[in-house]
Amino acid sequence: MPVPAGASNLRATSGGSTLTVTTEGGTEASIRIASIAFPQLRYARTREITLTYDLPGAELRSKDPTRVGKGFAAFTALAWGEPGRTTLDIVAPEGYDFHSTSEIFTETAADSSVTRRASEHTDETGIWAFVTLRDPAQTAERSITVGGDEVSLLSFPGDEAWADFVDQKLAEGVPALEELLATPWPGGLDTVREDVSPTVTGYAWFDFTKREILLGEELDTQLLLHETSHAWLNDDHLSGRWLQEGLAEVVSRRLAPRIGGEETPSDVPKRDSDPAFPLSQWRNPTGLAVGETDEYGYAAAHAAVNELIGGLEDEDFTTVVQAALAGESAYEPPGSEDNRGTTDSRRFLDLVESRGGNTDADQTYATWVLDDDAATTLEQRSVARDDYAAVDAADEGWLPPRGLRIAMSRWDFGGAGDLMGALGEQAEAAGELQQAAAAAGLELAGEVREGYENAEDEAAYSDSAELLAETGESLERVEGARATVEGAADPLSDLGIRLLRTEAAVAGAREAFSDGDLATAGERAALATEQTRWAPWLSASLILVTAHTVGGLIVGLVALVRRPRRVRPAAPSGPPLSGGEGPPATTGDGTY
Incomplete structure (x- = not known):
């Protein structure tokens, strides 16, 4: 026996x-x-x-x-x-x-x-x-602080080594996790318990209902970090067991050596081995003990996530994982609150490619994550992303329309294709408008960009196209007026423009354009153009009037100078003064 x-x-x-x-x-x-x-x-x-x-x-x-x-x-x-x-x-x-x-x-x-x-x-x-x-009642208890929260360590009576180990490693490990994940300690942990049950099950766990981490008696830094990382890497932020467990394993293996743990060698399973399966089909265990399915799942999940982001430097690694925890879409700017949701396998792939720069990520998915039927989806995705990239390049610094970004985030590639078809040449028009405005030194009104970026359906696309066209036409008129005024360089035009304050009309047209008041911009541009046309005539007329007025004044002055002098009556006779004539005599009224 x-x-x-x-x-x-x-x-x-x-x-x-x-x-x-x-x-x-x-x-x-x-x-x-x-x-x-x-x-x-x-x-x-x-x-x-x-x-x-x-x-x-x-x-x-x-x-x-x-x-x-x-x-x-x-x-x-x-x-x-x-x-x-x-x-x-x-x-x-x-x-x-x-x-x-x-x-x-x-x-x-x-x-x-x-x-x-x-x-x-x-x-x-x-x-x-x-x-x-x-017996849950028979434990040795120690209270420690984790991320500002009070946590109880429950160990076997007399096993001070285990309590000391967990205390020290959590004190070092939680700040390291916060830094690598760029996310503060989320809480949700009340107890870390030492138990023999992992000897039965083959794995430790984080029980979110009990707010408890259960560990075996081993002093395993990497395992402790793995379970602690699930305070972040859980159903609240990530969908899919393979993604949660794979990230936890990659994160804990990266950090363990930094706080005194051992480097655990990677064990990559064979994808065609028995009982290999697509990781997208991996579910939570139904039995108490780890079987062949979970043994393969844990190893394969680590291999997949390690291929996807394991080779990134900390800064890029953090960029991807932080965005995943925040539920960001790869089709929005980093940190954007728009289009957020729980990060599943599809959204994570988009983040790995867009934020992590892994251009082979789809091959990793084809190998480890998706079943054979999903190969067609990856092909559709590749085509849609190429088309999307073309739209994103054409519209310069703007985001593609919101409806398109949502469709791409949801992997609705058919819908995305329809929206790009409805978009037509708007992306090119948006890019050309931005270039023209920059060349003119003008700011585009915020509603022009918002109308394009926030459009979610074909009706909104139509409204945006109309506004882009109107704005482009207004820009041409405003720029035309400015060019007309600056091109009028002859002295007569320059004088008329100054007198009419035409440059103020141009400035008003530019200001109205940037404010989005296209009607006023057009009116002031037309006024400036009209004033420039009449400026030389105004100047010439003014000069003629001035000349006529000045001529009249000159003639009058000459007449005054040539006015006949009055002859004074002869003075009484007498001998002349010595040395010449005497002083002129005056009449009684003071005239000479």
Whole structure:
């Protein structure tokens, strides 16, 4: 009969007699074979044999998985016998948590104890199960602070090494996770518990209902970081088990060596092996123990995510993962609140290509994630993304219309194609308008860009096209007026333009254009053009009028100068003054 490897004090009895028992190694490290000798059993006779043994339990973190301690136990339970005539009972105090590698036990409670009975063979020789028992009330507790939250560490009594390890690694690991994921600690964790059940299940876990991380006794930095990272990498932000587990594994392997953990070598499974499957079909486990499906799923998920972003530097790695956690769309600017949603496999691929720069990401999806039927979808996606890129290049610094961006985010490539068809040459018109405005030194009104970028359907596309055309025509008129004014460089035109303040009309037209008041812009542009046309005539007319007025003044002045002088009456006779004539005489009115 098989017995646990750590079994001691084996005793076999039958009919009140003690039988001889010897042991030898089994096919597994955790199993030994007990050989029981008894007298010859003749035809139609029966013999009942009772085999008892003790399980002292191995030390924590030893290779032997058998554990027996205060309030906990883990051991292999075995019963060999004929089908239908063999039972296995496990009796434990009431209130103990029970886990088993096989879902073959039924419970019966009586007298403050619970009996778990199995009567169904697990293989051709009998019943086999590895089980764990744990009294939740018997723990050693320590309170620590994680990301500002109070968290309880519940360990086996006396296992201070485990509590010290978890305390230290969380103190170092959570800030490292916050930095790499560029997202603050989200909370949601109350307890980290040490338990033997991972020995049964084959994996630890983050129980979001209980707000608890459950770990085995191993001091495994990478495993602790993996489970802690699920505070971020969970259903609240990511859809798909492969994406959550693959990211958690890549993140924890990247960070573990930075806080004293070991570098874990990658184990890449064969995609064509049994039981390989597309990761998009990987679901949460239904049984307690890890089977072949989960063994492949964990390894394949790590391989896939590692191919997608594992080779990125921290800055680019963070850019992709932060956007995924925020639910951003790859078709929106980084940090945009528009078009957000839970990041699933499709949105993650878009982010890996657009933000991570991995141009081979679709091949990784074809290998690991999608089934054969999805190959056609990837081909459609490739064509649609090429067409989308052409639109995005043509419309210069603007985003393609919102309806198109949403369709691309949803992988609605048929709808995206229809929208790009309805868009027509608007992208080119938008790009040309931006170039023309920049060349003119003009700002486009915000509603022009908003009308293009926010259009979600064909009706909105039509409205946007009309506004683009009107804006383009208005720009031509405003620029035409400016060019006309600046081209009028002769002195007569320059004088008229200054007198009419035509440059103010041009400035008003440009200001109205940038404000989106196309009607006013057109009116002022027309006024400036008309004033420029009449400016030289105005100047010439003004000069003629001025000349006529000045000429009249000159003639009057000449007439005044040539006015006949009055002759003064002769003075009384007398001798002339010596040396010449005397001073002129005056009349009584003061005239000469």
